[in-house]
Structure formats: structure tokens, C-alpha cells
Amino acid sequence: MSARTERIDRLSELTAARREEAEGRGVWREAFARMSRNPMAITGAAVVAVFIVVAVLGDLIAPYGPTEQNWGDEVFPNQNVFVGPRAENWLGLDNLGRDQFSRMVIGARQTLLVGVVAAGLGFTAGALLGGLSGASYALGGAVGRRVDAVLMRFVDMMLALPSLLLAVSIAALLGQGLVTVMIAVGTAQVPIFARLLRGAMIAQGSRDYVLAARAIGARRRRIALTHILPNSMGPILVQLTLSLATAIIDAAALSYLGLGNPDPSVPEWGTMLADAQRFLSSAPQLAVYPALAIIVTALGFTLMGEALRESLDPRLRK
Amino acid sequence: MSLLEIKDLKVHFPIKSGVLVDRTVGHVYAVDGVSLQVDAGTTYGLVGESGCGKTTLGRAVLRLVPVTDGEVWINGVDLAHLPEEEMRRRRRQAQMVFQDPLGSLDPRQNIESLLTEGLEVHNVGSGRAERRGMVLDALEAVGLSQRALNRYPHEFSGGQRQRIGIARALVLEPDLIICDEPVSALDVSIQAQVLNLLEELQRDRGLTYLVIAHDLAVVRHVSDTVGVMYLGALVEEADSDSLHAAPLHPYTRALVSAIPVPDPEVEDTRERILLQGDLPSPAAPPPGCRFHTRCPWRQEERCATERPELRTVGEGHRVACHYAEQIAAGEIRPRG
Amino acid sequence: MPAGPLLAVDDLSVTFTQRRRRDVKAVDGISFSLDEGSVVGLVGESGCGKSVTSLALMGLLPSRGVRVAGRAGFRPGGGDTEADLLSLPSRRMRDLRGRELAMVFQDPLSSLNPVVPIGRQVTEILVRHRGLKGRAARSAAADLLARVGIPDPGRRLREYPHELSGGMRQRALIAMAVACRPRLMIADEPTTALDVTIQAQILELLKELVTEEGTALLMITHDLGIVAGLCDEINVLYAGRVVESAQRHELFRAPTHPYTAGLLASIPRLHASRDLPLTPIRGTVNDAIDWTDGCAFAPRCDNYAEDCLGGPPHMREERAGHRFRCVHPVRTDAAAVSAEQSPAAPEPSAPKGEDR
Secondary structure, three states: OHHHHHHHHHHHHHHHOOOOOOOOOOHHHHHHHHHOOOHHHHHHHHHHHHHHHHHHOHHHHOOOOOOOOOOOOOOEHHHOEOOOOOOOOOOOEOOOOOEHHHHHHHHHHHHHHHHHHHHHHHHHHHHHHHHHHHHHHHHOHHHHHHHHHHHHHHHHHHHHOOHHHHHHHHHHHHOOOHHHHHHHHHHHHHHHHHHHHHHHHHHHHOOHHHHHHHHOOOOHHHHHHHHHHHHHHHHHHHHHHHHHHHHHHHHHHHHHOOOOOOOOOOOOHHHHHHHHHHHOOOOOHHHHHHHHHHHHHHHHHHHHHHHHHHHHOHHHOO | OEEEEEEEEEEEEEEEEOOOOOEEEEEEEEEEEEEEEEEOOOEEEEEOOOOOOHHHHHHHHOOOOOOOEEEEEEOOEEHHHOOHHHHHHHHHHEEEEOOOOOOOOOOOOOHHHHHHHHHHHOOOOOHHHHHHHHHHHHHHHOOOOHHHOOOOHHHOOHHHHHHHHHHHHHOOOOOEEEEEOOOOOOOHHHHHHHHHHHHHHHHHHOOEEEEEEOOHHHHHHHOOEEEEEEOOEEEEEEEHHHHHHOOOOHHHHHHHHHOOOOOHHHHHHOOOOOOOOOOOOOOOOOOOOOOOOOOOOOOOOOOOOOOOOOEEEEOOEEEOOOOHHHHHHOOOOOOO | OOOOOOEEEEEEEEEEOOOOOOOEEEEEEEEEEEOOOOEEEEEOOOOOOHHHHHHHHHOOOOOOOEEEEEEEEEOHHHOOOOEEOOOOOHHHHHHHHHHOEEEEOOOHHHHOOOOOOHHHHHHHHHHHHHOOOHHHHHHHHHHHHHHOOOOOHHHHOOOOHHHOOHHHHHHHHHHHHHOOOOOEEEEEOOOOOOOHHHHHHHHHHHHHHHHHHOOEEEEEEOOHHHHHHHOOEEEEEEOOEEEEEEEHHHHHHOOOOHHHHHHHHHOOOOOOOOOOOOOOOOOOHHHOOOHHHEOOOHHHOOOOOHHHEOOOOOOEEEEOOEEEOOOOOOOOOHHHOOOOOOOOOOOOOOOOOOOO
16 A cells, blocks of 8 residues: 555655646736736836835925925026035925925825826726626616616717816816816826726626626626626726826826916925926926926836736736 | 426527617527427437527526527426516526636636535525535535635636536536536546536436537437537437437438547548538528528428428437438438 | 658657746657658647647747757658758748648638738738739639639638638638648648538548648647548647557557547547446646656556656557557557447556555
8 A cells, every 4th residue: 555655645746846836826816926026017116115105204305395495595597597406405406496305205295196086086986987887788688788878978978078178177167276186187087997997897797707607696786796897807907007107197287287286385296397397498407307207106107007917917827 | 207398499689780779680590499308317418510509598598698489497487487586596496517617717706705606695504614514515526625615716727627617506406407518628538527527416416407519429428318409499309329320300410420430440431421511690590491501402392491390200309301201211312 | 752751750849938937848859750642640638739849840939938959851842852840941931831831720710811801811822932923813712712612712702701601711721721732731620610510521621632632731639530530640649749659540449558548438439339438537637747757647547657757658669650658558459349339448457546
């Protein structure tokens, strides 16, 4: 007997050597594991992490207050006299003699806030619309298709409205301010999320496992919430990270157009960029800093989104 | 005593067209008047090529597709006319095993949650422990161990996934299991494992199967009775031994002769009946006998005009061909 | 009479490499040869390396992340000069493909360009390789479609791939493959996507082409039924190696490798008694061990014994032309197996738990 068991052991050892992957790991954990090996994801995550830390701990990092005009007597914009980077002001002074570095650091928070709230708004409203639409289409039969058609025409209307026009109209209603920017940017994102989620849910709805769930007698609500929806989240989660990037850029654009926060005491990268344009010929660095910050942050989110998309790609899954 | 009785079942899918208002411009006659009976504890095999409506028929039995007309009796209840909610509760009696073992398992559910779902839906068992016991029983019956419980579908091989699919059906203790191409996605060496498992489960639990497949050899091996479908209708039905030994319908003959047999002696001596052309569209089935456009034995009279009834020609042997007897006797010869 | 076979594959191996992953040896030293006008089958289940072999021979494997080793001697034009398909420069290879070598794939829809009419796709080959022009090319294309049994070829030439049925598409693909009367055609599961009655039509067509045009055919399939009727010689593959190779009558009469015997015993037969139980092979292909550790089939094998481990078993040849790679082969009494019955299952092996 022992000879045989030994033989079998040796065999199973050899067989086991070929299986390496961990057991009992769900799809999301697999995807996360894949992401953590992806240099693109790591770079993106590092950039985003730095951005978030700066945004949250801004008050501790910034050496001076953002509105302190400590060096007002050194800067004369009318005579093209600006102060560049030096030991006490790492990025120099702005046109009013305020520390540019401190303003950048404090501005990160506003930018993050606008990005997160706007993207979150778009995500939530879009997911609600798209989810309702997709579930109706996939499971609701003829009536569901009609519900879906109505909801989608509404989404199409939103898509047809230029986001800039929307922002201006909202600003006209609510007045100029951060909330206006957030709502305007968020609303522009809604149709993207709605369309994406609906498409994914309809695709998942025709999969065999949905049929299988119906065959065991599951209710539609259950099928929609526990099967179709979780399996359809991939694309819109990827879109969420990408939207954070575009939201930051869009918000900067609206601030640049003067629809942003009028309060000069709270700096924001987009507003800073707008203010700097007046001195573009004499002090281009004032525009370069916020522009660079916006680009790098957006790039960080985009990299993360791309990596997430790659790691969720079913073709890469074994 | 038949457990499942299908009477003149029809499933017609409307073809919609139009931008704003959907207009029905035609129908796909996926299943067009099928009647059959399956006795308790036996296996009925349904063969046919793609587009013949066999899968739709299987789904229609469980009302996974809307039934256009006809009756589906299981245990003395006509499922075809039950209200939606009542139907949902009755799904426990008849379960389904799918062709694609991976696609039919939710990738985000682990095995325990996959198998428990049916129990939760139908309020079987009270509490987690009792349900886990039932799930373990089902897993054991299909030859998987407790270790499978917290693993995910993608971590299993094709054969194991199909076992999981079977366990999901078993755990609800159904009377009837509809197996739609249960082995066609599996490797040859694995197919036999799953077929043997199905037979073993039938012996132990007295299950009734409706097996749907394109492979006549597979269907014949597991079935007591075999029905052959062509373009939405049964063309022949017989017990599985006489069907391949003495096929009566021209289509069955062609099908039997077309199957490659892993035996060079048989392959060298057999005569292939090669059918002309392709399957006509189920949206525009030919008038008369649906097979007459490809039939080598086609006659001038009746074939193109009169749709043949499925008639009994011997014990348990039904065929839908006007000239079945004459063809069998060799009075009508195929066209060169 | 030129010396040697048309294609001689010697010790072909294909390794897929990926950063920070183990190398995967999809093909692990496959050897076989193919004479002019003959049909040779490569049979095996998923993951046995049969498709990778065909891609390697056609030079269609991606160049990155793949290591190909071995030799595949091919005699273009049937002459005496031999070219190694595995080391030929890609320009020469492109020239050979289509003219001397042709391939038919499993999925005809994805092998055809969806936005170009069938006719243009066929004439393109004729223009490129046979130098035909305009009207001549078009009429040659119509002849080709007629040759492979496509009715009304003049009209079909103008149609797009999606307008044809699966069987017609596969015919069109075969027409493109034989457009330049290739010496060697490789068919990779050409009928797997098709219905049985259509499959019969396509197999008949392939047979006809081989007998009438003298094209050699390398048939790659998982279906033992297909090779039984079509191939002169059959190579059974497992885990990237040929485990058994014989003439078709010999192979089915006396399957010697436990894997071949096991496969045959696990297929339901149309002509055998229903009461004959199927004898499955246990485990799955994933249970294979590395050939360097021993016989890859050992974990699933009923004849497994200790000396199966420790290096790959050698190819043995006990009867002329019948080779197998096994230390403990199945001994079938060939005479006792009549043509009607299924070939015997592997010898009644030691039941589990009992020691040999």
C-alpha cells in the first residue's frame, strides 16, 4: 500500500507544481492583483496618492497662507517685475505678491473637491438612469423596452446639450460659484455613465448565467441586483477614474471662463490659470505651474483608469 | 405515466422593424407544433442541427422564452398557461443544465453562493447550516469536494464547471432536468465522465431527462427515446436503438449517414447521403414538407404542397413523411 | 521521383514566453512527415498543441514572446531542394503561403474580410500568385467557386461573407486555399463550426481535392471519427507530443498508447450497443506533468507505474509504421476485435487501491 501511496504522492506533487494561482479569489481580487503588478497602475496610483495627500493635508504643507500678501512690495505687474523661485518662495510669487507654492498646495483641495463631487454626481445619476434603463431592457419584456426607450431619449437630449451652455445656464440660475461648476461638469458626465452602464447591462442580460438564474426561479429584482449589475460595473468604474481627470480639466476650463469661485481667498488651479493669462508674456511660469499640475493629476487618474480597464479585460483572464 | 407532456407547442419570435414604433414584419417559426411525451425516470433525446429549434423548445418548457401556443404539462399542471409568479415558484420542478459551463455560471459568485441561490429563492431549508448541508450533498453527488465551496467558476476545468452546473440543478431536487448540449463544449475524454454522471444520477434519484444535442451518438447513448427535429418540428421519433438501425425519415437517414464514426471499417463501407444546400430560414419555412427542398427522395406529388403529420408507423415509432414506407421498402429511390 | 517526403517535421517545439511567468511549452518536440498526395491527421484535445503546430508550420505565430525550435523540411514545387519552413525569411514564407502552402481555419467568418466581396478576396489571390488579370481572374474565380460546389458562382462572387451560410463560407475559404493548387493544405478543425450534414459535404470536398488534385492534406481535428474516414496516417497528440502514430486501420484496430485507447473507449458509438458503458479517462488535461518529469499522461493513466516517471518515454516501434510513446502500453488482441465492435477499452487495469 505504501508504495502506491508514495507513487500517487509523487504524481500529485508533480501535478501541483504546474498550478500556481491562488484559490478562492473572486474576479475583483484577481483584477486587483493584476493591477498591482502593472507599472502603469503603480505610476498612476502614486501620482493620485500624492495629489490626495497634498489636498487633504494642504494646511500643514503650505508654508504660508494662500492670501497673505507678504511680499506685495516686491512685485509690480504693471512694470513687469515678478519674483521667480527662491529659497523662501519655492515657486516664486504671484502677481499680488503671494507665495505661489502655498497657493498651489491649497488649490489642490478645491480641485480635488470639484473633481470628486462632479464625477461622483455624474456617476451616481448616470448609474441610476443607466441601471434602470438596462434592467428594464434586459428583464422587463416589451414594457421594459418601452421604459428603456423613454429614458434613453432623455439621456440623448442631455447628450445633445453642450456642457458649456449648460454651465452658463446653471450659472445664470445659481450664480457664479464652485457649486455651479460642480453641477455643470457633473451633469455633462451623466449621459456617458448612463449609456455605458445600460450597454453593459444589456450585454450581460443576454448571458447564459442570467438565463440560469431565471431557470432556478430567481426574481427579476434579484437577478438585476445580484447578477447583472455587479457584472456590469467594470466599464463605469473605469470611466469613473477617467471622469475624475476630465472633471478636473473641465472645472479648470469653467473657472478659466470666470464661472468658478469668485472668492480670491480660496485658490483653485483653474482660477489661477485664468488669472495668470493676463501676465502670460511677462510671467509665463504663473500659468505653467497650475497647467502642469492639472495635466499631471489628470494623467495620474487616466493611467489608473487604463490599468483598471486592462485588468478587468476578460481576454486577459484565464 | 408521462412526467412531461408537450402538446402542439409553438414558439414564434416576432421580427420587429421600425424606428419609433415597432412593427412586426414577420415571425421566426422556431418551434412550430411539437408534441411529445417523456415518461418519468426515462430520458428523451432531442437531436437536430443548429436552427432546428431544439434549444428554444427546451427553454419553452421552462417558459424561459414566451410560449406562443400549446401546452406543457408537468406533473399534471399546464405550465404554459400559468401566471408569471406561479410559474416562477414551479421552476423548482424542472431544472436546466446549459451548454456553456462557464458562461452559465456567474463569474462573481463562488460555488457556495451559486448553489445556495436556488434554495434561497425557493425558501428551501432554514438557515445557513442546513442549506450548506444540502449544497454539500449535491456537490458530493457530482463528484466534487467541500473544497470547491469558496472557489470561483474560473478556477475549475470545463468538466468540473459542468458538474457544478449539474449540482446547481440537483440541489433543488427537480423531477425533470433539461440538458441543453450538456457535453458539446467539453473535450472528448471529459464528455464520457459527464455522460456517465448523468446516467448515474438518473439511476440513483429516478430523474427524468430531456437531453438536447446535435450529436446523435451522444443522444442515442443516453436516451431511451430519440426525437429528430428539423426546422421547428419533429420529423421522427423512435426508441433509440431502432432509430439508428432503421431510420425512416429521409432527414434522419441523411443525419445518421453523415456522422463520422471512429472506425475505419465502417467509414470505408458506408454510403453517405449528401444533402443538397443549406437549411432554409426558419422565418420563411418552405410549404408542404419542410424537408422537401433538400430531400433526395422528394416526390412530385404531396411533398411540396401538403405538410406531413407525425404518424405512428410501428410501436413507439412516429415519422412525418408521406412516403416513409415506400422509401423503406426501396420502392422510391433517391435522386442521383 | 524525388527523395523523401513533401514535409518532414522534426522535433518541432514552440514555447510561449512571458515576462515574470513560467514559459509554456505548447509544442514539445513533435515529429511527423507527410508524403505528396497523402492525408495525415493530427488528433488531440484542447491544449495538445495541434493548432500551434499548424501556425508554426505556416509561419503565422507572432514573433514576440514565442520561441520556435526544430526543423520542418518542405520541398517547394516537389523538387529536390528542401526549405526549412521554420527558418525561412518572412518574405520567402509569404511567397510560399498561398502558392505552395494553404490553410483552412475553423471559423470561416473571421478568416474572411467582412467588408470585401467574396469575389475580390478570391481574385486577389489569383492576381497575386498566378498573375491573372481582370476578366480572366474573375472567370477563374468563378470556376474555383464552382469547383468547391458553390451554386451560382457568378452571383456569389459579388456577395459579402455575412451573406453566405457557414458551409458556403467554408467552401469559399477552401476555394481560396486551393486557388493556386498548393502542394500542401493545412486544415485546422475545418468542420468544427458546422452542422453534421454540412460537415459531411465539406469532408467529401476535401477528399475529392486530395484525389483529384494530388494536394497533400494535414488534417487537424479533435474528432476521431473524421480522421478514421479521411486520413492515411494519424498522429495522436497529448500535451505537446506525439504519443502514438500509425496507419488509420492499424491505429483503430490496435490502439496501443493508453491515451488513444482511452479516447476510443470514451466515445459514444452510433453502431455499438447502448448497454456498452463508456469508460472515461479520469482527470483533465490540466493534470499533465512536464515531460521532463515523466510521461505527461501518467496522472490519468490506468497503466501508470513508477517507471513512467523520470524523463519522457521513448518512441517505440513494435510493428512497422506503428509507433507509440509508452512504457506500459495497452496490449489489444487485434484479431479479437471485429470491425463492427468498438475497439477494446484499455486492458482491465488494476482497480483503484489495489497494488500492481
